[in-house]
Amino acid sequence: MSRFWSPAIQSLVPYTPGEQPKVDGLIKLNTNENPFPPAPGVEAVLRSFDTERLRLYPDPECLALKQALAKEADLEHNQVFVGNGSDEVLALTFMALLRHTRPLLLPETSYSFYNVYIDLFNINARHIPLSDDFRIDLDDYCGENGGIIFANPNAPTSISLDLNAIETLLKRNTESVVVIDEAYVDFGAESATRLVNSYPNLLVIQTFSKSRSLAGMRVGFAFGHPELIEALERVKNSFNSYPLDMLAQQTAIAALEDHDYFKQCTRTIMETRQWTSTQLEQLGFKVLPSHTNFVFASHTRVPADTLMQYLREHKILVRHFTKPGINNHLRITIGTTNEMQSLIDCLRTHPEL
Amino acid sequence: MSRFWSPAIQSLVPYTPGEQPKVDGLIKLNTNENPFPPAPGVEAVLRSFDTERLRLYPDPECLALKQALAKEADLEHNQVFVGNGSDEVLALTFMALLRHTRPLLLPETSYSFYNVYIDLFNINARHIPLSDDFRIDLDDYCGENGGIIFANPNAPTSISLDLNAIETLLKRNTESVVVIDEAYVDFGAESATRLVNSYPNLLVIQTFSKSRSLAGMRVGFAFGHPELIEALERVKNSFNSYPLDMLAQQTAIAALEDHDYFKQCTRTIMETRQWTSTQLEQLGFKVLPSHTNFVFASHTRVPADTLMQYLREHKILVRHFTKPGINNHLRITIGTTNEMQSLIDCLRTHPEL
Known part of the structure; x- marks a missing residue:
């Protein structure tokens, strides 16, 4: 804060975009990016x-x-x-x-x-x-x-x-x-x-x-x-x-x-979403019915922030919102089939799942 | 205007950028672009x-x-x-x-x-x-x-x-x-x-x-x-x-x-500006002392909008502002030496110069 700032901006709370980490080797399922290159x-x-x-x-x-x-x-x-x-x-x-x-x-x-x-x-x-x-x-x-x-x-x-x-x-x-x-x-x-x-x-x-x-x-x-x-x-x-x-x-x-490339990429992501949702459900997640390139899921027993931290320790980023009402959900981007397999494999190693 | 517009925008007068013509073959001295490619x-x-x-x-x-x-x-x-x-x-x-x-x-x-x-x-x-x-x-x-x-x-x-x-x-x-x-x-x-x-x-x-x-x-x-x-x-x-x-x-x-390319381009433009200013002065223009990649010049006899139109008819674009106090000046971007030679040559053909 500074006396030079326009008064109206002093109380602004800017948007927080999903993290864009500068280290390599992470599986990035936190900002809803497409796993495929552009056309x-x-x-x-x-x-x-x-x-x-x-x-x-x-x-x-x-x-x-x-x-x-x-x-x-x-x-x-x-x-x-x-x-x-x-x-x-x-x-x-x-x-x-x-x-x-x-x-x-x-x-x-x-x-x-x-x-x-x-x-x-x-x-x-x-x-x-x-x-x-x-x-x-x-x-x-x-x-x-x-x-x-x-x-x-x-x-x-x-x-x-x-x-x-x-x-x-x-x-x-x-x-x-x-x-x-x-x-x-x-x-x-x-x-x-x-x-x-x-x-x-x-x-x-x-x-x-x-x-x-x-x-x-x-x-x-x-x-x-x-x-x-x-x-x-x-x-x-x-x-x-x-x-x-x-x-x-x-x-x-x-x-x-x-057009062909677009259809192929979006279809693959929808298929991977279906597979991911089924796998998550088998692990005890409740997954909302998605028409996006992500799923929004909460576990019946393990809190979302615990899971987010656990995944992060295993180099998988997902998004967690602290807003009441949705703070027990994870937003998980649909990546490649390999990335989603890694996500499911990692969750399976969690002691409470 | 429409009832759907936010009231505050109904009286806005947007900025008018210099023309970006979609036809080729024009000498474009109207938007202060650099005549040289990037590094x-x-x-x-x-x-x-x-x-x-x-x-x-x-x-x-x-x-x-x-x-x-x-x-x-x-x-x-x-x-x-x-x-x-x-x-x-x-x-x-x-x-x-x-x-x-x-x-x-x-x-x-x-x-x-x-x-x-x-x-x-x-x-x-x-x-x-x-x-x-x-x-x-x-x-x-x-x-x-x-x-x-x-x-x-x-x-x-x-x-x-x-x-x-x-x-x-x-x-x-x-x-x-x-x-x-x-x-x-x-x-x-x-x-x-x-x-x-x-x-x-x-x-x-x-x-x-x-x-x-x-x-x-x-x-x-x-x-x-x-x-x-x-x-x-x-x-x-x-x-x-x-x-x-x-x-x-x-x-x-x-x-x-x-750094070298930057110095070379800016130096060349400053040299061309000097040459252009001298030529314009010889044609009866008053040229303000420029530290930019353009000159701001008015002719002692011929109105600026007349000259702007004349140049335009000869496929040379320069910028003219209608604002009182500066509406008898032309803003002329410094292009290549060839482009500035074309400008001067064209102005020389004007019957009143």
């Missing part, structure tokens, strides 16, 4: 890129990337926004679309960065508890509001809502923006992207960090009505005109265009 | 980078890059902040350090993005006119204030202040942060970096976009007391945890470490 076209971009062009500013509109995304989603490019990771897209969304007199509605348990934005931008918000089985019940999201945001599938619970439930919400909630954060949607859930043309208040946010294996390049995007996109562009152009560098734009396009 | 080590990074690593998140602390910058500046890494271009560093600085009850002091004519941040973050600000010869007089920056920011050299005027003037300001103004935006400092001006250890309220911001030929990769940085850096980290970690992708971090390190 081969990404390497081709790096190897053939005309380095001299880097002296120039990148396209501030990211038009080629927007066009590629629009084509995939069967939308127009003015229905697409891109940003420096979906975290930046979310930050700009909170500023541009979710800051109203009426309260923003969001789940009490969801991506914890939402609460950091609420603090940072001083947003009026109302948190709605999950059901006892960790589900979002959209019937609870009613009444006057200045916006609704939730992750689907939700994090860290891994549970998804089906599209009927979301469309029911959109039919009922027409006077404020509904933001659906689909960071994990490609691992078995249904995307609301195909509702974008029907609901002018729907914004769908996705990322290249998970299903596209490009966490290292920081590319996120959103689909919505051109008026919602314009609000995001306006705030983006008042904050940082060129958030995506040339290589981020080019590698994202390459990752997007390889 | 050869940058290409080596792209060609040898282990693409598989892109599946992982980048180091959110950017420690290797901070250490490289600290070493260059003879500082510690906790005196260094890095961001997604100096625009992001500036945006976070306005949020973290310049938002106080007392007014922020800044030049009436400077980098026009400052005023966008002032609007976006609703900052109390007082604009101080330049002198008649377009200079910043730091004696005017006195009295109670919540911070001071200016560019040195200033943009778009190209004129620099010497370090004595800046140190005099720092000795007098001890109760608020002084931010010096040194985007262009490597083209002949004196950096205030060596005052950082003496003045805990000094923040110096620089960029890889100009002298390092890496505009395409979006890397900016700041030097200051660890308490100022901590404020920036706190806001950054409340907005976007991972703003620099892996390749941005690696290419910046490669560009930084090639």
Whole structure:
């Protein structure tokens, strides 16, 4: 703390990302990274890129990337926004679309960065508890509001809502923006992207960090009505005109265009998730039904933090949240089959399992 | 405009970056890009980078890059902040350090993005006119204030202040942060970096976009007391945890470490600037004394917008600002000697020159 700080930031509690250890030899199941490399076209971009062009500013509109995304989603490019990771897209969304007199509605348990934005931008918000089985019940999201945001599938619970439930919400909630954060949607859930043309208040946010294996390049995007996109562009152009560098734009396009590779990677992860869930259940875990590249599991006898520490001592990192209500669960990223075998093998050596 | 927009953004006037034309064959002297490619080590990074690593998140602390910058500046890494271009560093600085009850002091004519941040973050600000010869007089920056920011050299005027003037300001103004935006400092001006250890309220911001030929990769940085850096980290970690992708971090390190190439490029640009200024003066221009990679020039008879249009018709882009007081000047980036020869040749064909 310092007298030079802006007063508003003195009470901020920043988001805590999962640990990025600088030592090798760890099995890293703590930040929901994809175990597979990006599509081969990404390497081709790096190897053939005309380095001299880097002296120039990148396209501030990211038009080629927007066009590629629009084509995939069967939308127009003015229905697409891109940003420096979906975290930046979310930050700009909170500023541009979710800051109203009426309260923003969001789940009490969801991506914890939402609460950091609420603090940072001083947003009026109302948190709605999950059901006892960790589900979002959209019937609870009613009444006057200045916006609704939730992750689907939700994090860290891994549970998804089906599209009927979301469309029911959109039919009922027409006077404020509904933001659906689909960071994990490609691992078995249904995307609301195909509702974008029907609901002018729907914004769908996705990322290249998970299903596209490009966490290292920081590319996120959103689909919505051109008026919602314009609000995001306006705030983006008042904050940082060129958030995506040339290589981020080019590698994202390459990752997007390889449909077969994408399907193969996501299918393998879903199969490994099924295997992992079964193994964990056999060890006495209760595993929530996942549509993500992680599972959220609690053991019937052994506390989650004990298990987290035990795994860590054996060089396996998983994520544990101290938040009441979910502090007896572990969030375990689905890695390769070998990594998940190591996880299960390690848990089997625990004296109480 | 839409009822879904947050009310605060409805009156925003975003920054207008210089045009990034999508057609080839233009001589682009409008966005102060470096005419030379980045250091050869940058290409080596792209060609040898282990693409598989892109599946992982980048180091959110950017420690290797901070250490490289600290070493260059003879500082510690906790005196260094890095961001997604100096625009992001500036945006976070306005949020973290310049938002106080007392007014922020800044030049009436400077980098026009400052005023966008002032609007976006609703900052109390007082604009101080330049002198008649377009200079910043730091004696005017006195009295109670919540911070001071200016560019040195200033943009778009190209004129620099010497370090004595800046140190005099720092000795007098001890109760608020002084931010010096040194985007262009490597083209002949004196950096205030060596005052950082003496003045805990000094923040110096620089960029890889100009002298390092890496505009395409979006890397900016700041030097200051660890308490100022901590404020920036706190806001950054409340907005976007991972703003620099892996390749941005690696290419910046490669560009930084090639001292000879850096000296050669900046020296050549300064020599070309001298030649260009002399040629422009011979054509009847008044050219302000530049310590940047551009010149700011007005013709004694022909209006600036007429000349801008004429050059554009001949496929040469320069920047013209409509702001009163500087609307009869052109901001002309220093390109290669060939490009500047083409500029001069083209101007010579103008019927009134």
